[in-house]
Amino acid sequence: MDWSGLTVGVTGGAGFIGSHLVDSLVDCGATVVVLDNFSSGKADQVPSSVRLVSGSVVDTTARSEALSGCDAIFHIAAIASVVACEEDPEKSASVNRDASLAILAEASCPVVFASSAAIYGNPQQLPVSESHPIEPLSHYGADKAAADAAIRSLGDSAPPAVAMRFFNVYGPRQDPSSPYSGVLSIFTTRAVTGEPVTIFGDGLQTRDFIHVTDVVDALVLSAESLLVEGTMSPLHSRAFNVCTGRPVTLLDVVSAIESNTGKMMQVTHEPTRAGDIRDSEGDPSALKEVLAWNPQVELEQGLADLLNAL
Ligand code: UD2
Numbered sequence: 001m002d003w004s005g006l007t008v009g010v011t012g013g014a015g016f017i018g019s020h021l022v023d024s025l026v027d028c029g030a031t032v033v034v035l036d037n038f039s040s041g042k043a044d045q046v047p048s049s050v051r052l053v054s055g056s057v058v059d060t061t062a063r064s065e066a067l068s069g070c071d072a073i074f075h076i077a078a079i080a081s082v083v084a085c086e087e088d089p090e091k092s093a094s095v096n097r098d099a100s101l102a103i104l105a106e107a108s109c110p111v112v113f114a115s116s117a118a119i120y121g122n123p124q125q126l127p128v129s130e131s132h133p134i135e136p137l138s139h140y141g142a143d144k145a146a147a148d149a150a151i152r153s154l155g156d157s158a159p160p161a162v163a164m165r166f167f168n169v170y171g172p173r174q175d176p177s178s179p180y181s182g183v184l185s186i187f188t189t190r191a192v193t194g195e196p197v198t199i200f201g202d203g204l205q206t207r208d209f210i211h212v213t214d215v216v217d218a219l220v221l222s223a224e225s226l227l228v229e230g231t232m233s234p235l236h237s238r239a240f241n242v243c244t245g246r247p248v249t250l251l252d253v254v255s256a257i258e259s260n261t262g263k264m265m266q267v268t269h270e271p272t273r274a275g276d277i278r279d280s281e282g283d284p285s286a287l288k289e290v291l292a293w294n295p296q297v298e299l300e301q302g303l304a305d306l307l308n309a310l
Helices: 016-027 060-067 082-087 089-106 139-152 183-193 212-232 250-261 285-290 299-309
Strands: 007-011 031-036 051-054 072-075 111-116 161-166 168-170 197-200 209-211 238-242 267-270
Touching (some): 007 016, 016 031, 016 212, 031 060, 060 089, 072 089, 072 212, 089 111, 111 139, 111 212, 139 161, 139 238, 168 183, 168 212, 183 197, 183 299, 197 250, 209 212, 209 299, 212 238, 238 285, 250 299
Parallel strands (some): 007 031, 007 072, 031 051, 072 111, 161 238, 168 209
16 A cells, blocks of 8 residues: 555554564555654664654554654554563553553544553463464553453544564564574574573473564555554454464474574573473464464474574
8 A cells, every 4th residue: 555645653663563663554655653752673774854753652642643643553662571560560551551541541543552462371272373262361461452452342433453462472572682583583692692691481482473574464465454444444443363374393493593593503591481381372363364474484484584684
């Protein structure tokens, strides 16, 4: 779709997922406004043509400055670390839940919300489809679940909105520097520097890794559906998994990195992290039914691209 003439607000647009989304929207011709407080985002990840509003999503004035008058809003900003949210549940509630509910209440245009697989808690069956019970194990999951539920309870008089439940997103610009960074950003960086990696547990836990470009495609296509069809869109007032349905073990990940670099990684094992989910595998079929979307990036290719860029 040609987005020329449309003004689009992206919260968290300077961060890992948000900045890739902004690049894509700019390529589609949109005029983009980013609201980011740079707690984890970086201004140099945002194209210079984009208006940057520096502020938090909890700040009513900053929200209004960035988002009022927009034709569509992508609400991506969050405290994305489960551990950080456990350490400061009040902050998680205010950023991840209350600000999201406020954005929904204030919006007069389509809203695409970044929800999370964390809302499901420990899977009761695999793959996890959208009808799986919502039983978050963490404050992060519970706060995302509150906004996800608010979207699913919207009626047809509300502006169109959808919740997109991200599984393990990876790709360029994911910060490897914290112990709670995405495992692929840590492992690829260390494979290149030759530093050892730690596997928590036996390495047979599985994750459904999805490349950030496939996530961005899902976000843009979902917004297009809401813009064109409004509340008649099959996405309105619903939630969808954003995943590949192709889980891999951490040991598979290490092997894939080793065959790419031709070097053995130094791997040590430590006990399983508290609260770690053993297996995660999403069912992407609902999103594939409503959008012309199919994840394109195979894990081997995504890892190769990451390693080449380092
Ligand atoms: C992901 C999300 C989190 C939340 C959660 C929901 C990321 C970065 N985090 O957490 O926000 O949505 O899913 O279930 O996407 N691991 C190691 N060594 C390391 C780092 C990690 O063995 O150095 C393990 C870790 O114990 C886990 C797996 O790798 O078993 C994936 O860890 P992660 O932090 O990348 O993501 P996850 O699934 O805990």
